[in-house]
Amino acid sequence: MADATVAGDLKKTPLYDLHVELGARMVPFAGYDMPVQYPSGIMTEHKATRDSAGLFDVSHMGQALLIGPDHATTAKALEALTPSNFVELGFGRQRYTVLLNDEGGIIDDLMVSRPLDPAQDGTLMLVVNAACKDGDYAHIAANLPDNVTLQIIEDRALIAVQGPLAVEAVAAHAPAAAELGFMSAAPMEFDGIAVHMARAGYTGEDGVEMSVPAGAAEAIARALLADDRVSPIGLGARDSLRLEAGLCLYGHDIDQSTSPVEGNITFCMQKRRREEGGFPGAERIQSELKDGPGRIRIGLKLEGRAPAREGAEIRLPEGGPVGTLTSGGFAPTLGAPIAMGYVATEHSKPGTKLELIVRGKALPAEVIEMPFVPNRYYRKPKT
Amino acid sequence: MTTYYTKDHEWIAVEGDTATVGVTDYAQSQLGDVVFVELPEVGKTLAQGDEAAVVESVKAASEVYAPIDGDVAEANDALADEPAKVNEDPEGTAWFIKLTITNKDQLSDLMDEAAYKSYVAGL
Known part of the structure; x- marks a missing residue:
């Protein structure tokens, strides 16, 4: 029962002090000291998210940019590593995908968005799992054409706000959030701070995930938590929420041995890619699509x-x-x-x-x- | 009645040859919301350190070990329908089992309330 927590080499997110102040129980997760729950407990946090809104610190996740000369070049570079269609991803649109190994197994699952601003075209924004980020970055960097580069973002935090009242609460500070469609993303201001807001999440609820400057993360989180509709939510309820939503946890429900067909996430494979192939492990994956896994x-x-x-x-x-x-x-x-x-x-x-x-x-x-x-x-x- | 405590955060209330066993308030706070408790069959013989029960929270399963040797005389079946009682009243109505003590000498190695309090304070 007394699970000693070794805090020695653990990294801290920009919201660490706030978690401690809120009375969170901190645990090691993917190399970070993260809140597993706050004093109200997992059950209460879970229900608060389903009934109102929850705030999640997901700053441990990896944020990176793929930068190439134009959209088609960058999109094709990512298509070579994944079974999704990025060439035809619209401005300001976000898509869920997986990095595949040569056997068609999943190296990681990730979110990819195309900037809304045509002036930034040629860039794709990636959010990858904390536990996989070093491996993902090495894999991506080693497999890019010369004119596309991977730029790792170290100076931004990631805050998710999820629940039926989440967008209302966020829109009080960032009105443009209310205009976003599901799986869309846009740059906007949150109380005057430049953030990148995506309408997506990992709970099955409406909500957003916003990439914010590390130095502004605490002010943004405090502004949201000052709203009675918003409660802080730890990793414990994040897990029970995503499980109810039927969403995969990488390293558990999908891994290097499972294909996207076996993983029952073929929604990440658009028609053109299913037909054309041209991704790692295409032979296995296309045969599983045809004959069933x-x-x-x-x-x-x-x-x-x-x-x-x-x-x-x-x-x-x-x-x-x-x-x-x-x-x-x-x-x-x-x-x-x-x-x-x-x-x-x-x-x-x-x-x-x-x-x-x-x-x-x-x-x-x-x-x-x-x-x-x-x-x-x-x-x-x-x- | 004398109440003893273990480093595994169990309490043992002894009356004659019978020991009522449960988990402490500290234990329930660490477990979080309890959603299921698996208790041993009445009549089962437990040796000190044997797995006596399993407590499932939303997140994980935790074992509860027999603090002393004994035979299970009674199990608190009310916990099957209301596992959350473990969070609400861990040192009262949410007792786990009653044991018929078979080795009273083992009690002397357990902590009293003052010793347990200072043990928890040091965690």
Whole structure:
């Protein structure tokens, strides 16, 4: 129980002092000293995000720019490493993608946005996972053409605000945020501070992720937390929120061995790329698209109250093993345990009854469609 | 009745040959929101250090170990329906198990309330 925290070589985000002041329990995560929860606890934080708005420090994530002479050149350089369409990504649009290894496995998942301002064309903005950033940067840099360069951003923080009231709360300081469509991004001012705002997130709720100057991060976070609608949220609730939203956690639900088809994230592969290929591991991925993968990531709802965690074996009722859980926990919104895992594709149909082995006991579970909790991303009203 | 404590943040209230075992307020604060408690079967024989129960919070599972040797005489089944009681009343109604003590000598190695308080203060 007394898990000693070695704080020696851990990096701190620009919001570290604020986390401590707010009474956060700090834990090592991906080389950073990060808040896992605040005094109100994971359950309360989770519900605050679903009911109102939560503020997340995600400054540990990697921010970088790909810079080339024109959009097509930069987009093609990234297309060579990923299965997504960036050539046709619009100004001010954002897209989820994966870096692929030569076997079609996933090196990391990331968000990519194209600047809104045509004057900045030729640049793509990347946000990658904290635990993967050094490896990602080395991989990207080693595989770029001579006229495209990777520029790592070290002097900016990243703040996410998520929940049904998130954009309202942000728009009180940055009115232009309210005009953004889902998966769109734009530069704007937040109380006079230049920020880059994207309408996206990792909770299944409406909300934004904003890249801000490191020196202004605390002022921006304090301004938002002064709003009664906004609560600080730690990594614990971030994990339970993304699990309910059916979103993958890299290193758990997807990794170097899983393809995007097995990972059930083929939405990151647009039509042209599926057909043309030309990405690492295309042979495997295109054959999985055509014939179906041997295994696939599914969602599971457990019948009882006991949660099943990552690593638990998935079995057929009274039968043999068919897969393994990659994430699992308690879903506060549903008041029930849920899980994700990989199973042989023939057992992946919603409604299939399976068993999860926890401490030697078989817990009954059923395959269900994800997301577990309906997402509430912003849809612009049709005009 | 005498109450003892362990470094694993359990309390043991002893009355005659029966020990009621639960987790301390400090333990529940570290665990966070408890969503499930798995308790041993009545009649099970536990040796000191055996896994006696598992507490699941939103985030993780934690084991609770038998603080002393004993036979499980009773398990608090109310925790199955209301695991959050562990957060609300850990040192009262949210007791985990009652043990029939089989080795009273082990009690002398446990902490009293004052010793436990100073132990927690030093964490």
